[in-house]
Amino acid sequence: MSAVRPPAAPATGGHILELDDLGVVFTTETGTVQAVRGVSLSVAPGETLALVGESGSGKSTVALAAMGLLAGNARATGTAVVDGTDIVGADEEQLSGLRGSTVSMVFQEPATALDPLTRVGKQIAEVIRNHRRISAADAAARAVELLRRVGIPEPEQRARSYPFQLSGGQRQRVVIAMAIANEPALLIADEPTTALDVTVQAEILDLLRRLAAETGTGVLLVTHNMGVVADFADRVAVMYQGAIVETGPVEDVLLRPTHDYTRRLLSAVPRLTVAESGAPGQSGEPGASGASGASGERRADEPGAAPGGEPAVELKDVSVVFGRGKQAVHALKGVSFAVHPGETLGLVGESGSGKSTASRVALGLITPTAGSVTLFGADLAATRARARRALRAGIGVVLQDPVASLDARMTVGECVAEPLRIHRRKLSGRERESLVADVLDRVRLPREVARRAPRELSGGQRQRVSLARALVLEPRLLVADEPTSALDVSVQQAVLEVIGELQEELGFACLFVSHDLAVVQQFARRVVVMRAGRAEEQGLTSATLLHPETDYTRRLLAAVPVPDPVVQRGRRAERLATLAAGRTEEQG
Amino acid sequence: MSSLTSLDGLAAKPERAASGTRLAVRRFLRNRLAVVGLGVVVFFVLFCFVGPLLYSTDQTHTLLQQVNQSPSGAHWLGTDAVGHDELGRLMYGGKVSLIVGLSAGVLATVIGTLWGAAAGYAGGWIDAVMMRVVDAGIAIPALFILLVVSAITTPDLTGLVLILGLISWLVPSRLVRAETLTLKNRDFVLTLRAIGGTHARAIIRHILPNSVSTVIVAATFQIADAILLVAYVSYLGLGVQPPSTDWGGMLSSGMTAAYSGYWWLIVPPGLAIILVVWAFNAIGDGLRDAFDVRGRA
Numbered sequence: 001m002s003a004v005r006p007p008a009a010p011a012t013g014g015h016i017l018e019l020d021d022l023g024v025v026f027t028t029e030t031g032t033v034q035a036v037r038g039v040s041l042s043v044a045p046g047e048t049l050a051l052v053g054e055s056g057s058g059k060s061t062v063a064l065a066a067m068g069l070l071a072g073n074a075r076a077t078g079t080a081v082v083d084g085t086d087i088v089g090a091d092e093e094q095l096s097g098l099r100g101s102t103v104s105m106v107f108q109e110p111a112t113a114l115d116p117l118t119r120v121g122k123q124i125a126e127v128i129r130n131h132r133r134i135s136a137a138d139a140a141a142r143a144v145e146l147l148r149r150v151g152i153p154e155p156e157q158r159a160r161s162y163p164f165q166l167s168g169g170q171r172q173r174v175v176i177a178m179a180i181a182n183e184p185a186l187l188i189a190d191e192p193t194t195a196l197d198v199t200v201q202a203e204i205l206d207l208l209r210r211l212a213a214e215t216g217t218g219v220l221l222v223t224h225n226m227g228v229v230a231d232f233a234d235r236v237a238v239m240y241q242g243a244i245v246e247t248g249p250v251e252d253v254l255l256r257p258t259h260d261y262t263r264r265l266l267s268a269v270p271r272l273t274v275a276e277s278g279a280p281g282q283s284g285e286p287g288a289s290g291a292s293g294a295s296g297e298r299r300a301d302e303p304g305a306a307p308g309g310e311p312a313v314e315l316k317d318v319s320v321v322f323g324r325g326k327q328a329v330h331a332l333k334g335v336s337f338a339v340h341p342g343e344t345l346g347l348v349g350e351s352g353s354g355k356s357t358a359s360r361v362a363l364g365l366i367t368p369t370a371g372s373v374t375l376f377g378a379d380l381a382a383t384r385a386r387a388r389r390a391l392r393a394g395i396g397v398v399l400q401d402p403v404a405s406l407d408a409r410m411t412v413g414e415c416v417a418e419p420l421r422i423h424r425r426k427l428s429g430r431e432r433e434s435l436v437a438d439v440l441d442r443v444r445l446p447r448e449v450a451r452r453a454p455r456e457l458s459g460g461q462r463q464r465v466s467l468a469r470a471l472v473l474e475p476r477l478l479v480a481d482e483p484t485s486a487l488d489v490s491v492q493q494a495v496l497e498v499i500g501e502l503q504e505e506l507g508f509a510c511l512f513v514s515h516d517l518a519v520v521q522q523f524a525r526r527v528v529v530m531r532a533g534r535a536e537e538q539g540l541t542s543a544t545l546l547h548p549e550t551d552y553t554r555r556l557l558a559a560v561p562v563p564d565p566v567v568q569r570g571r572r573a574e575r576l577a578t579l580a581a582g583r584t585e586e587q588g
Numbered sequence: 589m590s591s592l593t594s595l596d597g598l599a600a601k602p603e604r605a606a607s608g609t610r611l612a613v614r615r616f617l618r619n620r621l622a623v624v625g626l627g628v629v630v631f632f633v634l635f636c637f638v639g640p641l642l643y644s645t646d647q648t649h650t651l652l653q654q655v656n657q658s659p660s661g662a663h664w665l666g667t668d669a670v671g672h673d674e675l676g677r678l679m680y681g682g683k684v685s686l687i688v689g690l691s692a693g694v695l696a697t698v699i700g701t702l703w704g705a706a707a708g709y710a711g712g713w714i715d716a717v718m719m720r721v722v723d724a725g726i727a728i729p730a731l732f733i734l735l736v737v738s739a740i741t742t743p744d745l746t747g748l749v750l751i752l753g754l755i756s757w758l759v760p761s762r763l764v765r766a767e768t769l770t771l772k773n774r775d776f777v778l779t780l781r782a783i784g785g786t787h788a789r790a791i792i793r794h795i796l797p798n799s800v801s802t803v804i805v806a807a808t809f810q811i812a813d814a815i816l817l818v819a820y821v822s823y824l825g826l827g828v829q830p831p832s833t834d835w836g837g838m839l840s841s842g843m844t845a846a847y848s849g850y851w852w853l854i855v856p857p858g859l860a861i862i863l864v865v866w867a868f869n870a871i872g873d874g875l876r877d878a879f880d881v882r883g884r885a
Contacts, residue, residue, distance in 0.1 A: 029611065363782040392784030405775040409797040415776075418793075422785050469779070479782070 121159025227561030346524030396470025622874020645676025695753030700760030708768030
């Protein structure tokens with residue numbers, strides 16, 4: 001099963017990281033949990049091993065165990081050898097000697113990985129001086145040099161910045177600068193790009209790849225994103241329920257998976273269909289996109305279903321300004337779009353592009369500064385509060401966070417019944433119960449969950465509860481703001497399928513906000529690409545996301561890593577060539 | 589699809605997690621001090637309310653033939669300057685202390701909760717005005733107001749509760765406002781607003797139940813404070829009037845006999861106040877741990 005072929009580049013023998021039969025047990029209030037079982041893997045110098053898996057698979061625990069950073073209630077067994085030292089048995093002194101010099105770590109969230117009250121140059125210099133006896137001036141100079149290496153413009157000035165003065169991508173670059181400050185032999189990156197936008201993600205991956213190649217650093221990359229794996233990794237280890245189910249070179253695992261779980265996982269990953277002729281692997285791969293199931297087929301016959309009648313919601317030239325005077329933030333600038341009954345409109349864009357603001361305007365939660373919002377044919381600004389509330393009976397909402405969207409103090413049944421209590425007060429308790437049971441059936445949840453607390457359900461199940469609550473009044477408009485972003489891919493697919501099927505059955509209009517272009521491509525008939533508060537481009541998904549008209553959309557699409565290492569290599573080369581060409585053009 | 593469903597964990601029945609209440613109880617019981625505190629409170633409640641049935645004494649008539657007696661078989665804790673049995677008096681005064689403390693603490697918490705929730709939920713200038721009122725109130729020492737009020741009128745039991753409640757709601761109102769500020773932006777409240785739920789529903793059905801842990805913890809500390817405040821006021825001779833008394837009043841009258849060496853008039857009420865106030869604080873700590881939902885997702 002673990003067909004570990006010696007990878008092309010690295011030297012044999014001297015592995016920088018070697019895990020042998022690693023196990024981790026957590027002791028919790030409700031008993032012990034075996035988070036990691038019998039994990040054996042190795043990373044050679046200069047090699048990148050990706051550890052992939054869904055949430056709860058134990059991949060992050062493995063990474064933390066390799067750093068000796070497990071929480072106090074965890075106990076590790078087996079061995080984890082980093083550069084000749086067994087981490088499992090090491091004392092704190094040995095560990096602190098290793099950490100930051102031989103092995104270092106890049107975490108997911110750059111905002112919390114940096115000290116907000118210390119200038120970034122000083123933070124980097126501190127890391128250097130923790131392990132080397134050099135003067136403060138030398139360390140500061142080295143910090144500037146490191147900032148230059150990680151591609152921060154004007155590093156001398158930036159070294160004096162505080163973290164909040166940098167963008168998310170720049171912050172992650174600073175974190176990486178700290179990680180490579182002492183030229184570690186092993187870099188552990190735990191979801192290093194998950195908190196970043198795709199274009200920034202592509203840049204950070206380029207940077208990590210370049211650094212690893214230059215210095216021969218071994219990289220253990222922990223991620224859930226198959227595109228990132230295809231872009232960056234030499235070898236892949238797939239984790240499922242605490243154990244490794246498959247290990248191998250990236251081409252083998254991603255293109256010819258042998259384990260059943262890997263196959264299911266890969267087939268659930270939404271794939272971005274790309275039109276460029278320069279991507280030869282894509283056309284020869286109808287199987288891969290076909291495997292993404294019913295929603296993929298739905299898209300094919302949908303363009304025929306022309307939007308009929310008046311739009312469920314329409315934004316006309318809407319602008320939103322938060323604050324006033326100098327601090328005013330223009331969140332939306334003249335945005336117009338309409339969602340028609342039975343169709344799905346995708347709202348895509350990077351963070352801060354205004355897509356969530358636009359969806360909240362559509363919901364009437366934010367009053368536009370200028371422009372008008374028409375909900376079911378009625379101008380929201382001209383309706384009275386009572387009439388507006390009645391209109392809202394026609395809206396269903398699903399938000400991103402499955403934990404925060406349900407009130408933890410209510411049972412699932414009460415959560416789902418809430419819209420009924422608001423809009424159909426005359427219902428008897430029994431009628432309400434039967435409606436709730438019906439809608440739970442529809443989202444394919446067992447009826448018994450009505451008596452459960454939301455806390456007892458998994459993320460995907462909770463998101464279905466949210467969906468059930470949104471659908472219990474049979475709405476004419478469903479607004480879904482990143483409904484699957486917090487979910488694993490397999491769960492995401494199941495939830496999307498449920499939404500798609502119910503839309504066909506009930507014919508509601510759907511405003512679907514997402515940062516994931518592949519999901520929107522699968523799921524939405526039309527798409528609006530948002531950028532800095534403007535609607536950059538809109539049109540049929542099949543046209544806009546295949547043959548974009550604007551440079552921005554093109555750049556956005558090019559930055560999305562596809563989970564196919566061969567195709568991704570081609571895309572990367574193309575993207576870098578375009579960027580280089582753009583740069584020379586600018587200079588010339 | 590079927591394979592995907594099983595990945596989702598749907599085919600398998602959702603695992604029944606330990607219920608929230610049971611977890612909370614377990615956490616509370618793990619805090620030894622809190623359990624001892626609960627024991628102390630239960631003891632004093634029984635002592636004050638059931639005790640007089642088992643150990644009956646005369647707390648109304650002045651009995652000059654038995655004043656200032658030291659502890660003996662007949663009077664376990666001796667007698668005071670007017671011949672009342674000290675142990676019986678401890679029960680009799682404790683009843684007042686506990687009732688006033690509990691009611692005032694609860695009243696303060698209720699007022700504070702409503703005020704804080706309204707301010708936090710309304711936001712904007714309404715919030716600003718309401719919270720400046722609180723700031724101003726906190727700037728005036730409670731004891732000062734108490735002395736002024738007591739100097740003007742001699743409040744009865746209800747009056748005392750009202751006064752104490754009306755001056756000590758400020759701190760809980762700040763706590764609840766902070767809680768409301770985070771809760772009102774939570775997704776389930778946004779969802780409710782989006783589908784046309786009313787403000788009243790958002791506050792009553794969602795925000796208040798979710799801040800109940802903060803409120804209960806605040807209430808225990810308020811009760812402790814109120815018991816202490818009653819003691820202060822009575823000690824200064826401005827609280828409940830004789831022949832009725834409370835622990836603070838007993839301490840006050842006992843102090844006049846301090847130089848005569850009548851320790852039994854000072855130590856028992858002093859100890860009772862310290863123990864009960866400590867016990868409520870310990871319970872508050874334990875409840876805070878028990879309700880702490882972090883890491884319980």
